[in-house]
Amino acid sequence: MDKIDTAMSPPRRELLALAGSGLAALAAAAFTPAPAAAAELTGTALHDAEQANMRTVRDFCASWATLDAGKVVAFFADNAVYRVIETAKPTVGRDAITKLIGGFLQRAQKVDFQIHRMYAAGPIVLNERHDHFTSAQGARVFHVAGVFFVKDGKIAEWTDYVIAA
Numbered sequence: 001m002d003k004i005d006t007a008m009s010p011p012r013r014e015l016l017a018l019a020g021s022g023l024a025a026l027a028a029a030a031f032t033p034a035p036a037a038a039a040e041l042t043g044t045a046l047h048d049a050e051q052a053n054m055r056t057v058r059d060f061c062a063s064w065a066t067l068d069a070g071k072v073v074a075f076f077a078d079n080a081v082y083r084v085i086e087t088a089k090p091t092v093g094r095d096a097i098t099k100l101i102g103g104f105l106q107r108a109q110k111v112d113f114q115i116h117r118m119y120a121a122g123p124i125v126l127n128e129r130h131d132h133f134t135s136a137q138g139a140r141v142f143h144v145a146g147v148f149f150v151k152d153g154k155i156a157e158w159t160d161y162v163i164a165a
Helices: 012-030 037-042 048-066 069-073 094-107
Strands: 076-083 108-121 124-135 138-151 154-162
Touching: 048 069, 048 108, 048 124, 048 138, 048 154, 069 094, 076 094, 094 108
Parallel strands: 076 154
Antiparallel strands: 108 124, 124 138, 138 154
């Protein structure tokens, strides 16, 4: 076995401190609210395709306020996959997604997706939101992180992950 030269290696405590400060910096950058947060995280400007993907997701989230399932589902690819939350069974195909989302919207009197942060990396768009649903039974608010895969201007996959309060 080769012997490791420890004279040139920093002590373990220094390595752990360096790693910890790097993780802290990454975490701080990830949770800094800013419209251009994705560009800040990568150190580069967003590509046109990433900007278009973010616009698709932003417009999709805004379409829920219309309470029109047809307008909402128009953002999905024909063979899209949707998981209401990370533990839910996937709903596959535009027809099945229309039925599911139509059920949500049929019971709603008002829907508002409030986006707090949004990031893009190629075809992947991430957002943190509060989804406000108001019905005759009252108002419900869901704090979620949405993960979208956008292909050819359509949402091919969408999963929301619940953020515990």
